[in-house]
Amino acid sequence: MALPISYNVRNLRSRWKVTLLAIFGIALVVAAFVTILSMARGFNIALSSTGSDNNAIVTQRGSMSELTSWIDIGHANLIAVDPRVARGADGKPLASCEVVVITTRPRKGTNIPTNITFRGVTPTAFKVRNNIKIVEGRAFTPGLFEVIVGKKIADRVSGVDVGSTINIQRKNWKVVGLFAADDSSFESEIWGDYDAMAPAIGRNGGCESLTVRLTNPAVLASFDKDIRGNPQIQVQADSEKKYYENLAGSVATALIMLASFVAIVMGIGAVFGAMNTMYAIVSQRTREIGTLRALGFSRFSIMFSFVMESVLLALIGGVIGCLIALPMNGYTAATGTNSFSELAFAFKVTPALLLIGLSFAVLMGFVGGLLPAFRAARMPITRALREA
Amino acid sequence: MSATEAAAKTGAVSVQNVRKFYQRDSMQIKVLDGLNLEVPPGEFLALMGPSGSGKTTLLNLIAGIDRATSGRVVVAGTDLGPLSEGELAKWRSRNVGFIFQFYNLIPVLNAVENVELPLLLTSLSRRERRERAMTALRIVGLSDRYKHYPRQLSGGQEQRVAIARAVVTDPTVLVADEPTGDLDAQSAEEILDLMQTFNKDFGKTIVMVTHDPRAAVRAHTQRHLEKGVLTN
Numbered sequence: 001m002a003l004p005i006s007y008n009v010r011n012l013r014s015r016w017k018v019t020l021l022a023i024f025g026i027a028l029v030v031a032a033f034v035t036i037l038s039m040a041r042g043f044n045i046a047l048s049s050t051g052s053d054n055n056a057i058v059t060q061r062g063s064m065s066e067l068t069s070w071i072d073i074g075h076a077n078l079i080a081v082d083p084r085v086a087r088g089a090d091g092k093p094l095a096s097c098e099v100v101v102i103t104t105r106p107r108k109g110t111n112i113p114t115n116i117t118f119r120g121v122t123p124t125a126f127k128v129r130n131n132i133k134i135v136e137g138r139a140f141t142p143g144l145f146e147v148i149v150g151k152k153i154a155d156r157v158s159g160v161d162v163g164s165t166i167n168i169q170r171k172n173w174k175v176v177g178l179f180a181a182d183d184s185s186f187e188s189e190i191w192g193d194y195d196a197m198a199p200a201i202g203r204n205g206g207c208e209s210l211t212v213r214l215t216n217p218a219v220l221a222s223f224d225k226d227i228r229g230n231p232q233i234q235v236q237a238d239s240e241k242k243y244y245e246n247l248a249g250s251v252a253t254a255l256i257m258l259a260s261f262v263a264i265v266m267g268i269g270a271v272f273g274a275m276n277t278m279y280a281i282v283s284q285r286t287r288e289i290g291t292l293r294a295l296g297f298s299r300f301s302i303m304f305s306f307v308m309e310s311v312l313l314a315l316i317g318g319v320i321g322c323l324i325a326l327p328m329n330g331y332t333a334a335t336g337t338n339s340f341s342e343l344a345f346a347f348k349v350t351p352a353l354l355l356i357g358l359s360f361a362v363l364m365g366f367v368g369g370l371l372p373a374f375r376a377a378r379m380p381i382t383r384a385l386r387e388a
Numbered sequence: 389m390s391a392t393e394a395a396a397k398t399g400a401v402s403v404q405n406v407r408k409f410y411q412r413d414s415m416q417i418k419v420l421d422g423l424n425l426e427v428p429p430g431e432f433l434a435l436m437g438p439s440g441s442g443k444t445t446l447l448n449l450i451a452g453i454d455r456a457t458s459g460r461v462v463v464a465g466t467d468l469g470p471l472s473e474g475e476l477a478k479w480r481s482r483n484v485g486f487i488f489q490f491y492n493l494i495p496v497l498n499a500v501e502n503v504e505l506p507l508l509l510t511s512l513s514r515r516e517r518r519e520r521a522m523t524a525l526r527i528v529g530l531s532d533r534y535k536h537y538p539r540q541l542s543g544g545q546e547q548r549v550a551i552a553r554a555v556v557t558d559p560t561v562l563v564a565d566e567p568t569g570d571l572d573a574q575s576a577e578e579i580l581d582l583m584q585t586f587n588k589d590f591g592k593t594i595v596m597v598t599h600d601p602r603a604a605v606r607a608h609t610q611r612h613l614e615k616g617v618l619t620n
Contacts, residue, residue: 003508004508007494007496007497010496010497011496013496014495014496287490287492288492288494288495290492291486291488291492291494292494292505293453293477294451294453294480294486295480295481295486295505295506295509295553296477296478296479296480296481296482296506296509297477297509298474298477299473299474299477380454381453381454382448382453382454385453385488385492
């Protein structure tokens with residue numbers, strides 16, 4: 001039979017200063033780990049939920065983003081009637097001709113201007129992307145100088161509240177609503193009516209991008225091949241999802257690399273910390289271990305007991321770490337993208353991440369306790385009994 | 389029936405031609421060199437001798453917490469040589485009670501929990517364990533202190549708790565290493581009284597290592613060790 005767990009609990013309590021330090025160390029590591037993961041998670045959500053697998057974005061051949069692309073309206077109409085483009089209930093193709101321009105707004109707090117994508121869309125845009133929801137106010141009225149603002153950018157820049165007026169390209173636009181888009185990067189944009197916006201920004205008779213809903217994601221390759229094969233129109237089609245993933249490009253990769261690197265380095269550090277604590281605890285209790293062995297407790301039960309103690313300590317640290325990380329949930333941050341505009345994303349502390357944080361704590365406790373426990377169990381009894 | 393077999397049947401100690409060497413760097417230290425010792429059942433034996441004479445080593449071999457380099461150690465009818473670590477641990481939990489110089493109580497456990505500790509290795513129920521531990525504490529005269537932690541007890545009281553822990557499993561042999569070495573004269577007398585009680589009234593075979601002549605005179609037999617050899 002093993003030593004009772006109350007023995008471990010009391011040992012932790014009786015050495016509360018050392019225990020508290022170790023718990024605090026592990027809590028900080030877990031908090032940082034969960035926070036970094038939640039940032040990477042939020043960033044990933046912002047990227048991967050932007051764009052649907054069903055949608056293709058058509059841009060001018062060779063352009064890296066919408067900003068450097070132009071498609072004549074005639075060509076856009078030609079593409080829209082392709083049989084691989086799905087049709088809405090009204091029988092019209094689900095193809096959204098859009099214009100974009102970069103505008104700047106002062107950031108809340110610092111007043112430093114930041115770039116924001118201003119997108120002109122037709123009502124079809126809301127059918128092609130069915131995740132756009134008005135969360136405050138109402139949608140813009142076609143033909144009027146009205147805009148709706150993405151919820152994330154509304155949190156980050158000033159002067160875009162519902163009812164306020166913003167000046168873009170020498171025109172005043174009234175903010176009539178805020179919209180959500182499943183945490184995607186569209187929430188970092190301002191949307192207005194295509195027909196009001198195209199003339200205002202001097203882009204008549206075409207689109208910078210044409211987003212189409214395909215009948216089936218599998219037809220993308222043949223769709224792309226055929227429109228590229230048409231010498232009259234110099235265009236290309238990409239999966240909308242892939243397009244936005246590429247847009248964040250090196251920033252996303254760098255962020256996730258950094259997160260993994262920091263997490264691994266901190267994790268190793270924390271394991272050494274836990275190990276150091278357990279070594280100290282084991283060496284303080286050498287004679288106690290000798291006594292238990294002499295009384296007939298097996299090597300395994302002693303090793304198990306010490307590993308349990310270490311895991312218990314780490315688990316307490318893990319729970320505290322998760323509690324420290326929890327308020328970060330929903331915190332909004334932003335980064336630049338290849339399209340020069342800001343991509344805002346929210347930290348996502350999900351239950352799965354908390355579970356990962358706790359598992360990480362248990363792992364640290366287990367690895368940190370194993371070697372010292374092994375040492376404790378292996379020592380000859382006669383030597384253990386001689387130590388002070 | 390040979391003497392060894394008789395001892396084995398009734399449960400005492402037989403040390404036969406035992407050698408114990410330690411390797412220190414390149415030097416081989418001979419601690420015990422061909423030692424023979426027979427302890428009849430019910431004996432109270434005091435092992436005396438100067439420091440480094442090998443008396444604690446001999447005690448450790450009898451208690452099954454150390455192994456002889458060669459020779460045979462038979463205790464309570466079991467030849468300890470061929471036992472595995474696990475078997476030896478199990479054997480100790482049933483046959484040996486330990487009394488240490490510095491009591492070696494677990495500081496985070498109270499008196500009755502310390503006494504109960506060896507019973508965790510038995511199949512007794514929680515209630516039976518507690519009852520037996522309380523009985524042992526009553527015999528050593530500390531039933532009113534059962535909730536006290538070691539730091540709340542005097543040295544003499546701690547050693548009495550340790551004795552209760554040593555006898556609670558009803559072992560055949562009690563081994564004691566300088567049981568009075570850390571105690572004042574008064575407490576030492578009380579501890580020796582207790583050990584005599586367990587020897588006389590409960591028939592425990594006791595092997596005690598001591599420097600203390602007052603302790604040695606309480607034993608039936610005194611044996612002297614010098615440089616790994618028994619001199620009387």
